[in-house]
Structure formats: C-alpha cells, structure tokens
Amino acid sequence: MKKQKFKDLLKIGILTFGFFFLINCEKNNIPEEVSEEILPKEITENLPISIKTTSFLNTDIKFRSLTNKYNIDSNKNLQPSTNTQNKITTTNKSSIVVYTDIIKEITQGDYTSYTMLIESLDDDPNTFYNLTMEEENGNTGMFVTQYRTVHNKTAKDVAGKQSSSSNMEISTRRINDLQVPLGPEDFGNEGGGSSGSGSGGGGSSTTYPTDCDGTVITTTVANETRCTGCISGYPTWPSLETSTVYECVPSSAGGHTSGGGANAGGGSSAPPNNSNSSSITTPVNPDGTSAVPDILTSYLSLSPAQTDFLIQQPDLTNTFFEFLQQNNTAEDKTYVKGQIELETLLDKGKIKLQPLRGKINNRDDQKYTHFGTDGVFAFYKMEDGSTVISSPSQLTLNSDGQLVAQFTSEVSNSHYWYIKLEGSNEWANYLLKSSTNLADELRATALLSAEALGKAIGKYVLPVEDIKILLDGTDFEGQKVSRYQAGGFLLLSIIPGSKALKIVGNAADALTVVVKLGSNNLVVDTVKTGLKIVTDNNVVKFLSQTGDEIARIVNGVMTFRYAGFGGNIITNPNKTTTLLGRYADNTENGTRAVLDSKLFKFGENKGGLNLLDESTWDNLTQSQKDLLNYNWLEQAFIRGDDIRLISNPATNKFDINGALTQFGKELNWILNLKQSYGYIYDSISMTYKKL
Amino acid sequence: MNLKETVEETFFSIITEYKLKISNVNDKEVLLIGQNFTVYISCHFAEIFVHIKKEKDNIPIKPLLWAYCLNKVNFKNIPKTIYPPYMKMENIVKYNLFLQCNYIGLFCKELLLGDFSNMQLYIERSETILKEINNFYEKN
Numbered sequence: 001m002k003k004q005k006f007k008d009l010l011k012i013g014i015l016t017f018g019f020f021f022l023i024n025c026e027k028n029n030i031p032e033e034v035s036e037e038i039l040p041k042e043i044t045e046n047l048p049i050s051i052k053t054t055s056f057l058n059t060d061i062k063f064r065s066l067t068n069k070y071n072i073d074s075n076k077n078l079q080p081s082t083n084t085q086n087k088i089t090t091t092n093k094s095s096i097v098v099y100t101d102i103i104k105e106i107t108q109g110d111y112t113s114y115t116m117l118i119e120s121l122d123d124d125p126n127t128f129y130n131l132t133m134e135e136e137n138g139n140t141g142m143f144v145t146q147y148r149t150v151h152n153k154t155a156k157d158v159a160g161k162q163s164s165s166s167n168m169e170i171s172t173r174r175i176n177d178l179q180v181p182l183g184p185e186d187f188g189n190e191g192g193g194s195s196g197s198g199s200g201g202g203g204s205s206t207t208y209p210t211d212c213d214g215t216v217i218t219t220t221v222a223n224e225t226r227c228t229g230c231i232s233g234y235p236t237w238p239s240l241e242t243s244t245v246y247e248c249v250p251s252s253a254g255g256h257t258s259g260g261g262a263n264a265g266g267g268s269s270a271p272p273n274n275s276n277s278s279s280i281t282t283p284v285n286p287d288g289t290s291a292v293p294d295i296l297t298s299y300l301s302l303s304p305a306q307t308d309f310l311i312q313q314p315d316l317t318n319t320f321f322e323f324l325q326q327n328n329t330a331e332d333k334t335y336v337k338g339q340i341e342l343e344t345l346l347d348k349g350k351i352k353l354q355p356l357r358g359k360i361n362n363r364d365d366q367k368y369t370h371f372g373t374d375g376v377f378a379f380y381k382m383e384d385g386s387t388v389i390s391s392p393s394q395l396t397l398n399s400d401g402q403l404v405a406q407f408t409s410e411v412s413n414s415h416y417w418y419i420k421l422e423g424s425n426e427w428a429n430y431l432l433k434s435s436t437n438l439a440d441e442l443r444a445t446a447l448l449s450a451e452a453l454g455k456a457i458g459k460y461v462l463p464v465e466d467i468k469i470l471l472d473g474t475d476f477e478g479q480k481v482s483r484y485q486a487g488g489f490l491l492l493s494i495i496p497g498s499k500a501l502k503i504v505g506n507a508a509d510a511l512t513v514v515v516k517l518g519s520n521n522l523v524v525d526t527v528k529t530g531l532k533i534v535t536d537n538n539v540v541k542f543l544s545q546t547g548d549e550i551a552r553i554v555n556g557v558m559t560f561r562y563a564g565f566g567g568n569i570i571t572n573p574n575k576t577t578t579l580l581g582r583y584a585d586n587t588e589n590g591t592r593a594v595l596d597s598k599l600f601k602f603g604e605n606k607g608g609l610n611l612l613d614e615s616t617w618d619n620l621t622q623s624q625k626d627l628l629n630y631n632w633l634e635q636a637f638i639r640g641d642d643i644r645l646i647s648n649p650a651t652n653k654f655d656i657n658g659a660l661t662q663f664g665k666e667l668n669w670i671l672n673l674k675q676s677y678g679y680i681y682d683s684i685s686m687t688y689k690k691l
Numbered sequence: 692m693n694l695k696e697t698v699e700e701t702f703f704s705i706i707t708e709y710k711l712k713i714s715n716v717n718d719k720e721v722l723l724i725g726q727n728f729t730v731y732i733s734c735h736f737a738e739i740f741v742h743i744k745k746e747k748d749n750i751p752i753k754p755l756l757w758a759y760c761l762n763k764v765n766f767k768n769i770p771k772t773i774y775p776p777y778m779k780m781e782n783i784v785k786y787n788l789f790l791q792c793n794y795i796g797l798f799c800k801e802l803l804l805g806d807f808s809n810m811q812l813y814i815e816r817s818e819t820i821l822k823e824i825n826n827f828y829e830k831n
Binding site: 582588612623650655 | 733735736737738740742751753755756759766769770771772773774775776777778779780781783790817818821822824825828829
C-alpha cells in the first residue's frame with residue numbers, strides 16, 4: 001500500500017511538471033478580451049518572478065510579520081518522514097497543520113508570498129495541499145491550494161491495450177485563519193470533479209469562470225524545474241513554468257475586499273492587492289524530495305559534496321535543520337557547518353577503514369584498531385570506539401578560536417584533530433598533541449576555556465589517560481576555570497554511558513578528579529578508590545571513607561601519609577617517585593598502603609608514585625618474575641626517578657625462614673644499578689637519588 | 692590462582708580443629724577468624740604474609756618469628772628456603788602457605804587458643820631477632 005502511495009505521489013510531482021507545460025501552451029487559447037481584462041498587471045508587464053527555497057530559519061521581517069499575524073507558529077510541524085500525504089488528524093475538519101520543512105518564497109515587484117506544505121485535508125493519495133501567505137504594500141492575505149491528480153482512462157490503442165493519462169487539477173481557497181474548517185469539498189471537486197468545475201460554491205479552476213456570480217481571484221502558479229543536466233553550478237534553476245488558476249468568490253459570501261485579511265463570508269479573503277489582483281504560488285509537493293539540503297546549502301554555503309551527503313542522510317539533515325531552527329547565531333551556524341564538513345569527510349561510501357593497529361602520536365592512550373585515508377585526511381577508529389579525523393588544515397569546527405588551532409596542532413603545526421566519541425552524534429575538536437605532558441594539555445584547556453570556549457559553542461575533547469574529557473563551553477566559563485587553576489586542579493564528572501568526562505562545578509559533584517601534580521596530573525576515580533576529595537585554599541586533601549587523611553597535594557607536591565619506614569612519602573614534582581618495599585613488612589606497613597589508596601601508577605608518573613605491577617605474574621616462573629622486576633627497576637634508574645625505600649632493609653631483605661625477599665632482590669640489584677646510573681643513597685629521606 | 696581456595700585447602704586441618712571462619716577480603720587477602728584472634732593471610736609478589744592478631748590494632752605476630760622470640764626454635768636450625776628459578780609463582784604461593792600452616796600448627800597453638808600472654812616478649816625481641824636473621828643470611 002505504502003509503495004503504491006509513494007508511486008502515486010511521485011507521479012504527482014512528474015505530472016505537475018507536465019501539466020504546467022501543457023497549461024503554458026494552452027495559455028494562448030484564453031480569449032483575447034478575457035486575457036486583457038483579468039490578467040494581472042504584473043504578469044502583463046512581465047515582471048520577473050523569483051522563487052527562493054527557505055524555511056522557518058527565515059528571519060525576514062515580512063515573513064515573521066505574516067507568521068505572527070496568522071499564528072503559524074502554533075500550527076507548525078515537521079513533515080513526517082513516512083512521506084505520507086494522508087490526513088493524520090482524526091477529525092474530518094480541524095485546524096490546518098503547517099509543515100515547516102520547506103517554504104517557497106516568491107517575489108514579483110512589491111508582491112511577496114510564502115508557500116508551504118500542509119497536512120492533507122483528505123485521505124486521497126492523489127492530492128496534496130499548500131498554504132500560501134502573501135503581502136504587497138502592507139496588504140496581506142492567505143489561501144490554500146489543492147493539487148489533485150486525475151487519472152483518465154482512454155480508449156484502447158492499436159495493440160488493444162487500455163491506456164490512461166493523468167491531469168493535474170489545481171484549486172485555491174481563500175482563508176482568513178488556520179482554524180477555518182476546510183475539506184476537499186471546499187475546493188469544488190469532491191467526488192472526482194473535473195477541471196473547470198470551480199464556479200459557485202468555492203474552489204477554482206484553470207478555466208476562467210465566466211459564470212461567476214461574484215469576484216474572480218486570479219492565482220498564478222509558478223513551477224520551477226531543477227536542472228538535471230547542468231555541467232556547472234549548483235544547484236541551478238534554469239526554467240520557470242507558469243499557469244493561471246481562477247477562484248470564484250461568490251458575492252453572497254460578502255465579496256472580496258482589499259486591505260488584507262478582509263473577511264469574505266465563508267472564510268474567504270481577497271488577495272492583498274486590489275481589483276487587478278493576482279496571487280502567486282508554487283507547488284510544494286510531498287514527493288519526498290526534501291528541500292532541506294538545499295536550504296542548508298544556501299544557509300551555510302555548503303559545497304556540492306556536502307549537499308549530496310545531506311541528501312543521502314535525511315535524518316541527520318533534519319537534526320541539523322531542527323537545531324538551526326532553535327539556534328541561530330553565527331556560532332551555531334559554524335558548529336553545524338563543522339559537523340556537516342566532518343560527516344562528509346567520513347562518508348563511509350568513500351573512506352574504507354582497514355583493520356590496522358597503532359598509536360596516534362605514539363601515545364599509549366591513543367591506540368586505534370582501524371585506519372583509512374583518502375590521501376589528504378587520516379581516519380582512525382580508536383580502541384574505545386571513538387572516531388578520529390586528522391586534517392592537514394584547520395576545519396570549520398575550530399575556526400572560531402585561534403587558540404584551538406594553536407593547541408590542537410602538532411609541533412609541526414601541520415595537523416588538526418577531530419573526534420566523535422563512541423555513542424555520540426557530534427564531532428568535537430580533539431585537543432591531541434604529540435606531547436604526553438598532561439599538565440601542558442590542561443593548561444591549554446584552561447586557556448581555551450577562558451579565551452575561546454566562551455565564544456564558541458563547539459565542544460572540545462581532551463585525552464587524559466585512557467579517558468577523555470569533554471569540555472563544554474557552558475561549563476567552562478572563565479571565572480570558574482580561574483578558580484580551579486588557583487587550586488591547581490580540575491574537577492571532572494563521568495558522562496553516563498561514556499568514557500568521556502566533563503568539567504563540573506564543585507568537588508561534591510565530581511566522580512573523577514584530575515589533580516595537578518608537579519608537571520603531571522593525577523586522575524582519581526573517587527568511586528573506585530572510595531576516596532573523598534576536599535579542598536582547603538590551595539590544598540587538595542584525599543580522605544578515606546572514615547575521614548582519615550590519606551594524602552594531600554600542595555603546589556603540585558604530594559605528601560602521602562605513611563607510618564612505616566622513613567615516614568611520610570613526599571613526591572618530587574619533576575620526577576617519578578618509585579617505591580620499593582615489601583607488601584606488608586614486619587611493622588605491617590609497606591607498599592600495600594599505597595596500593596590500597598590507588599594514588600599511584602604502574603610506571604612513569606612525574607610528580608607521583610610508581611609501583612611495580614605484578615598482577616599478571618601468576619603463570620610466570622621465578623626467573624621470569626625477577627627479569628620483569630629488574631627491568632622495571634632499571635627503567636626507573638634510566639629515567640632518573642627518586643627511588644624511595646618504604647621497608648627497612650635491615651629487617652626485610654630476608655624472610656624469617658632465610659628466603660631472599662623480592663624487596664631483598666631489588667636491594668641487591670640496586671648495588672649495581674646505582675653505580676651504573678650515578679645514584680647515591682640519602683639516609684635522611686631513605687631515597688636513592690640521581691647525582 | 693584463587694587465594695581463598697588455596698588457603699582453605701592448605702589450612703584445612705587448622706580451620707577444622709579451631710573452628711575458624713574464612714573471609715575473603717579481596718583477591719590478595721584472606722582472613723581466618725577465630726574466637727579470640729584473627730589470622731591475616733595476604734599474598735604479593737608470590738610472597739605470603741601471615742600475621743596473627745589478638746585484636747585489630749594489636750601488633751601482628753609472625754608465626755615463625757613468634758617461635759624464635761619464645762626460644763621454641765633457633766632460626767639457624769631452620770633450613771633456608773630457596774626457590775628454584777623454574778618454579779612458578781602459583782607453586783611458590785602454595786609452598787609458602789604450606790610452610791606457614793606448619794609454623795602455626797607447630798609453634799602457635801597457644802595463640803590459636805587465645806593465649807597472647809607472651810606478647811610483650813615478642814614485641815621486645817622481634818626487631819633484634821629480625822636484624823640477626825638479616826645479618827646472618829647476608830653473610831651466608
């Protein structure tokens with residue numbers, strides 16, 4: 001059924017074109033005296049008719065004035081995507097529902113009209129209806145046009161087959177407001193009427209109603225045909241077909257008055273101009289060919305490729321369109337244009353992502369599983385499902401802020417990065433640099449927030465460890481950020497269903513906390529660690545669930561409260577502090593206290609603590625374990641880490657049954673390593689330090 | 692390796708005899724809870740750490756060190772434990788647990804019965820003995 005209906009609607013579109021062609025040819029058949037008498041002055045003077053596709057994005061004063069006057073806003077809706085032209089509302093006659101997707105603006109001289117599709121007034125798949133608002137020199141009017149395809153069976157052809165032809169009937173009906181009850185009978189052709197039946201009780205026809213007992217209102221129907229064979233230019237409208245429709249407003253209905261909005265009894269109103277008046281409209285048909293891509297093309301100055309992409313992606317296109325209907329600033333336009341630009345680049349039909357594993361900028365937190373390129377742009381599917389695009393030039397999305405360009409580019413300033421997070425439909429600037437120095441990245445973020453984000457709607461994503469911080473301009477006003485900077489930390493909250501984080505307003509709301517720690521950052525998941533974070537001026541304190549202080553950070557230096565060998569562990573802001581000790585030594589202190597706090601990393605951690613990861617050791621042999629342990633320790637020496645002992649070597653090198661402990665082995669290895677890498681032991685801080 | 696299951700298997704006789712409850716703190720720590728004491732068993736780097744405590748905040752007692760401090764045995768008479776390089780971590784853990792279970796069964800019966808009267812002696816002597824042990828094995 002639906003298929004058949006769709007075919008019928010397509011036929012309507014095709015037949016409309018054919019019909020206008022025929023009508024134009026027939027125009028010469030209008031009797032000379034009638035032609036001179038009733039053809040509008042404008043037509044006879046052959047003023048050019050201009051048709052422009054627009055939408056409710058139209059901010060033109062004239063358009064806004066008309067929509068306000070006729071209360072269009074309270075009756076508008078988007079055209080259902082099912083492409084149906086059937087009546088949706090259940091009551092037979094109710095207020096008119098206006099589809100705002102496409103609006104055709106027609107101008108000729110001082111005359112302007114706006115035509116839009118409305119919800120069908122009947123269940124006939126062969127009809128569709130338009131609403132037209134018009135204005136000329138301050139006078140306004142409104143009418144509904146019915147377009148109806150009539151199938152005519154003809155005689156059998158020479159081959160004996162029954163053939164058929166179709167004609168388009170057009171009728172208009174003047175109305176004063178959208179509440180007027182209208183039905184197909186109001187167009188004078190209910191029950192399969194034919195052309196020319198439009199005199200009398202409403203409706204109209206393409207033949208002049210010589211028997212009209214009232215006023216004849218003329219409407220010019222202009223039809224634009226899209227260029228299909230143009231070599232250049234996009235889009236191009238090379239031809240315009242016109243026809244004339246006559247509507248008889250009976251004198252019993254009160255005659256027609258000028259001045260716009262004059263009541264013609266049964267709901268009819270006159271065209272906006274005077275006796276020689278003519279309205280102009282153009283069919284906005286529901287054949288499924290949405291004009292939204294064209295509207296966006298014009299509105300955003302899109303490229304032909306981007307327009308083609310929008311035509312192929314109607315849902316996405318409508319999303320952008322609806323967004324712009326609600327948000328209409330220059331930043332909004334840039335944002336949508338940027339989204340379209342990136343979506344077009346990633347058009348799956350053109351770019352094929354091949355399985356390929358690697359790391360962007362050789363960063364461990366930027367692993368990808370698939371890669372593709374078109375020779376200019378590089379495309380990555382990340383391990384976490386995000387999609388990343390690398391561009392050699394700055395794209396629209398970050399054209400609002402030079403800072404973005406500065407901080408998103410690589411050292412060579414030759415690449416710009418964009419990301420669509422898994423589960424998101426939106427692209428964002430990806431603040432990805434070659435550097436793994438998160439402090440620099442957070443500083444860049446703070447600058448962005450203060451100077452760029454305040455002006456831009458675009459979202460920004462910053463990688464921190466294996467999670468991504470989603471920076472939203474609305475949360476990142478300069479004043480707030482300044483406060484966070486003064487405290488030396490950023491507060492983040494996980495976006496549900498995503499690995500992305502966003503900046504939140506206060507510590508109580510933060511699920512994850514990023515703390516500036518020397519030249520690095522400590523990312524703490526407060527849920528996983530069970531830690532509470534409180535701030536006191538420039539001091540960040542980590543508390544256990546019982547309220548005991550576990551650690552504090554002041555000016556980027558962490559002091560970890562430790563009751564065991566050597567006392568509190570104080571980090572070096574410029575180095576990794578590698579901890580050596582037994583898990584639970586003879587005083588029941590040891591690395592366990594640090595492991596339980598989660599305030600550490602396995603490996604390099606400038607400004608923070610480094611512990612050996614033994615989580616995968618179960619299936620290793622003793623010698624394999626020793627090799628891993630040794631390599632980890634040597635790496636610490638190579639980096640120049642501070643190496644802090646947190647178990648007493650005098651009592652923990654050997655177990656009480658004489659076995660050399662793992663800590664004891666490390667102490668033995670250090671004897672050689674400290675010589676090789678130039679270390680000395682500081683017996684006050686219990687730390688091996690590089691000379 | 693599941694530490695809890697390994698502990699249950701290794702300490703079966705003690706758990707049964709002294710009616711201990713087993714509690715899994717996490718994948719690295721298991722508690723054996725008696726009427727007047729708790730045995731803390733944890734594992735890290737394949738090392739097994741076994742401590743007996745009368746109450747939560749008391750000094751933790753190492754079973755073999757308890758024996759040394761109370762002169763039940765001289766550490767020099769205990770054979771030095773050496774793990775062959777091809778021995779897997781899992782087996783080292785099992786072996787360690789086996790040793791600790793035996794130390795408790797042999798030297799810590801009074802603790803299992805709730806008698807911690809020699810606790811002060813342990814506190815006074817443990818540090819010294821540990822240093823002796825480390826010095827001894829450093830040279831041997």
